[in-house]
Structure formats: structure tokens, C-alpha cells
Amino acid sequence: MVGLGGGNALGNGHFENWGDSGLADNSQQTDTSTDVDTDDKNQYIRVPSGAVTVVDSVDQSSARPGDQKTLRRLAQNREAARKSRLRKKAYVQQLETSRLRLTQLEDELKRARQQGLYMSAGICGDQTHPTGLNVAMAFDMDYARWLEEHQRLVNELRSVMNSHLGDAELRVLVDGIMSHYDEIFRLKGVAAKSDVFHMLSGMWKTPAERCFMWLGGFRSSELLKILGNQLEPLTDQQLMGICNLQQSSQQAEDALSQGMEALQQSLVETLSSNSLGPTGSGNVADYMGHMAIAMGKLSTLENFLYQADLLRQQTLQQLHRILTTRQAARALLVISDYMSRLRALSSLWLARPKN
Template sequence: MNPASADITPATRIGSMSFTQETLPQSNLLPFSSDQFENWGDSAMVDNSPRTDTSTDVDTDDRNERFDKGKVIIVAPSDSSDRSKEKAGDQKALRRLAQNREAARKSRLRKKAYVQQLENSRLKLTQIEQELQRARQQGIFISSSGDQSHSTGGNGALTFDMEYARWLEEHNRQINELRAAVNAHASDPELRVIVDGVAAHFDEIFRLKGVAAKADVFHMLSGMWKTPAERCFLWLGGFRSSELLKLLADQLEPLTEQQLVGICNLQQSSQQAEDALSQGMEALQQSLAETLAGSLGPSGSSGNVANYMGQMAMAMGKLGTLEDFLRQADKLRQQTLQQMHRILTTRQSARALLAINDYFSRLRALSSLWLARPRE
């Protein structure tokens, strides 16, 4: 071997090309198998074939690789911006949805309040229509033409009718409470509290009638605030105490001898007071008729104007006593109820109040049935 070729590795021929293999440090060598080496040679032969431009392909690939890397570098911040915009859009959409939900909730609340207001208005209108209908049936005239005399009387009567309706509603509630206590066999102290409450509620209606009589005494005396069947048994704007005691006598048995005497005496005294008031009313009506007739001339027309005015003034003065008769009649009714409670025991008083209520309730029911009867 030539010493000059000691550093030169044997040449290897692959195809028509010769390659000189230099001896490299061992640490830089990669383990290639013979197969891999032959394959690498084959690929080199293909690249050097006339149909393939190796240098052009390599440059193109290198440029493409650099371009692709540049694209990645350029696209990366674009993707981050898109994600930021997407997040911002999502937040706006969420805020918009929250605003829509809040607006829908407020709209539902406004709609609910509006419907409730309409319902309240409808109920109030219905109540007013019922009151006006009742006023028309009872002949109450409320003037809207400026006539204050009609307007004052009508408003006073209508006000009392409304107060009486509220009183009756509360009275029915107390009676139901009393009936439940009696059926449940409540103790006497508990029953006494309810009985005293009902008695005090009767005092309230007498007070309301006294105030209403100052505004329209004719309305109170005629009993137009009661049902037609109740008006059939009306006496001076209310019930006859003596007749009511007769009805209760059979409902309160058994009574002791002392209680029987007390009820009989109360009935007689009530009857006497009623007769006296009835005679006074008859005398007033007769005197009033004579006073009005005294101002008539022979032809039935008004005579002297001064005489006419004097007679009418006298008639007005006598009409003023009607309020006194009504007040005395209500005072008699109130005292009769109070005396009855003193005579009877607590449970007997409870039974008496229930019987009185049932009697007047049946009269009201009879009026409703009569008004609703079929007509030919």
C-alpha cells in the first residue's frame, strides 16, 4: 500500500459516480447499515437523472419550508386575536341575553300589575253598578243637575246603604263564629266574649241609623235599605221588639220560672211602648194632614200666599218630630235586646242571637226568591 494513501479511505463506486470516503472521527459517525447506504445511493442516482432538477427542487423545498414557517409565525398572532375577538363577542352575547331576560322579567311584572289593576277596577265597577241598581230599585234619586236638596238626601241614603251592607257582612261573620262556638261546645267565658261582640255590633247599627236619619229620615222610616219581605214586617224603620220576643219564646225552652216571668214582662213593656209610639205617629200624620189641608182654597188651589207659607212652615216643624219617633223606636229595640241578654244565660243568649239571625236571613232569602220568580 502506498503511504500517501494512508489518510484516504477506499473509493466507492456507485453507478458511474465515484465517492471517496474520508475517515471521520468515530464520534461523528452515524450507524448506517448496508441496505440504508445502498438505498441512499439509489436515491442519489434518481436525483441525478436527466428528468429531475435536483438543485431546483431543493431550493424550492427550502423556500417553501421557510415560507411555511413564516406563515406559522404570522398566523399565530392572528389566531390569538381571533380568540380575543371571539371571547369579547361571547361576553357581549351573554350580556345581551342577560339584558333580554331582565327586560322580559320586568315586562311580565308590568303585565301582571296591569292585569291586577284591571281586575280591581272591574270588581269596583261591579260593586258600584250593584249599588246604583239597588238605589234605582229603592227609588233613590241622585241629582246631577245642581239640585243640592236632592243630591244631599240621595247621597246620605246611599251612604247609609253602603254602611249597612258592610255592617251586615261583618254581622254574618260574627254569627258564623258564634254558631261554630256553640256547635263546638265552647266554654261559657269564650261564648260570652262572642255574644258580647254581637250585641255591641247591634249597637253600631243603631248609631248608624241615628246619623242617617238626620240626612234622610223618610228613607230610614220607609226601610228602603231592607229587602221587600223585611219591609212587610217593618215598624218605624225596624222590627217590633214584642213580635221578636214571641218568636224567641219557643226557641229558648226550657226556661226557668223566673226567666219566663222576665221574658213576659219584657214583652208586655215593649208592646206598650210600641203602642204609644204608634199612636203618636198616627196623631202626627193626622195633624200633618189637617195642616196641609188648611192652606187649600175652595177650588183646591193655594189661597193667600202668606197663609200658605205659614201652613207649610208649621208642616215642616211637625215633620221634624219624625226623627224623634225613629230614635225612640230604635232605643226601644236596643233596650229590649240588652234586657233579653240580662234575663238569659250565656248559651241561651247565643241561641237567641242565632234564631234572630236565621229569621231575618229567611226573610231576605224569601225576597230573593220572590224577585227571581218566573213571570208570565
């Protein structure tokens, strides 16, 4: 058998030069690539002289100790690569299965909501006095339609932005998206009258969105921070306007948050009053009186949600007035992209492998 340093062939006598095959990279290091399929009958060894020496599997027993060590190392590398590919393939298949299952669950949930709405409609007759559950389901469906239409408007706006059309076309689309935001605030206001807890909990949004929710929606001040580095160069007057808008939004949010904390503390004091006594003590009149007081305090939640949505709506309107048409279009795209990424994050989280 000829040593590795030579250019002669081993085993079956075949010889292939790196330069002729187009596979060489002129490296002087030993190649331990793991891309060789385990079903191959021949094994390839790169040698310093630039040649590939082919060793027939039946002749491996006659190789020198150093050659056998190299062959064992290559065999181990191939086996490790094979197992790695199998693990990767299994992981990809698991991700695909999780994605399909998530899609199936979303479809089932949508059908269940529709069936629940129809069943409630049958029970309530003419729907003159809809139940809170029915209103929540109806809002969830309205929001899904609103979100679909919103995405369509955003895609159209993005297309116009990329085509470099004039500001006249952009202005029409920007105004359309602004009006569309007004619609969701109106829908939330109607639904809050029947089920304010559903609106405040954000169950109509994805888990990641709910993680960042404040009083049933986004924080205006945080939204302005996101936009800070995303808009086109701003004039000093625009920078001052956005800075003032952010400060006023923060102050309004702090006031509403303090109001909510005061309401919660007041409810705790009312429900934990010693004069209530246990429900079976017989003092029903006192018990009902305190519960009526608590109910009256809870009724203010609807006003907190209304004030928070009004702040969000006014922030968008003020921002629209501060920016140029093209800047406003860019701002709407940034806001939409941020919300879309939160929804995508939720989907990825739900579809993650749970080992």
C-alpha cells in the first residue's frame, strides 16, 4: 500500500485530482466534512498533496494504524452528521405538525364562536336584550373582520409607498386607515357597555399582545417611542410637537392608572368590610347594600376604558396633524408592522416544541 503523501491510488486503483474534479479548495488542512452520505461504499480522504485517495471498504483492514484512525474519525463524523440531520428533520416535522394543529384549532375556535353566536341568537329571539356572552362573541367576530380589512388597507398603502406615487394617492389611503381606526374604537365602546371585562382583559387579542396591553389597548406614549427612530428626518417643530405629545400622553396614562389603582383599593375595602359578615349570617340587607356599592364602583370601569381609547384615538389624530402625508403613511406602516410581529410571536410561541 502506498503512503498518504504519494499521488498513487489505493484500494481499487482509482485516482481523482482535486483540480480536475472541481471540488478542491486548495486547503492544506484535513477535511472532516460530514456531508458524505453513509450509504456510499467508498470513503474519501483529502491529503496534503491535493489528491483524493479512494479506499475500498474491504481494504480498510489492511490500512496502517494512522490511516485507520483517520478512517474511524471520518466514520464517526459521518454518523454524527447523520444523527444531526435526523434530529433536524424530526424538529422540522414537529414544527410543521404544530403549525397545522394551530391552524386547525383556530378554525375550530372560529366555528365554535359562530355556532355560539347563532345559538345565542336563537335563545334571545330578536336580540333586543343580548347577553354579555353574545356581545363578546359578536365583538370578537367584528374585530377579526376589522383586522382583515386593516391588513388589506396597510398592504395597499405599502404598495403605493413603494411605487413612489404622489402625495394625493397617499393622502386618500392615510385618511382611510385613520377612519378605520375610528371604527374599532366605536366597536369597543359599544361592546364595553355590555361586557367591559371582556374588553379590558383583551381576550380578543393574541397572548403576546395582551402581555403589553394597558386598559384594553396600547399605550400611546410607548407607541410614540417606537416611532421615534422610524420616521423620516423631522424638523425641529415636528420634534417638539411629538415630544410634547408624548409627555401629555404619559401624564394622561399615569392619571388613568392611578384612578384604576384607587378604584381597585376602594373595591377591596368595600368587599372586605367587617360589617358584611358571612353570607349565611342572616344580615342580608347589609350584605346587599355593600354589594350594591361595589357594583356602583365597578360601573366606572366603562368610563376608564372610554378615556383610554379616547387618548389613543386623539394621539393618532395629533400625530397625523404633526407629520407630513408621507411621514404619516410611514408611521402607520411602522405601527402595523409592530402589531403584526406581536401576533406572529404569539403564533410561534404556541407552535413551539413542548418537550
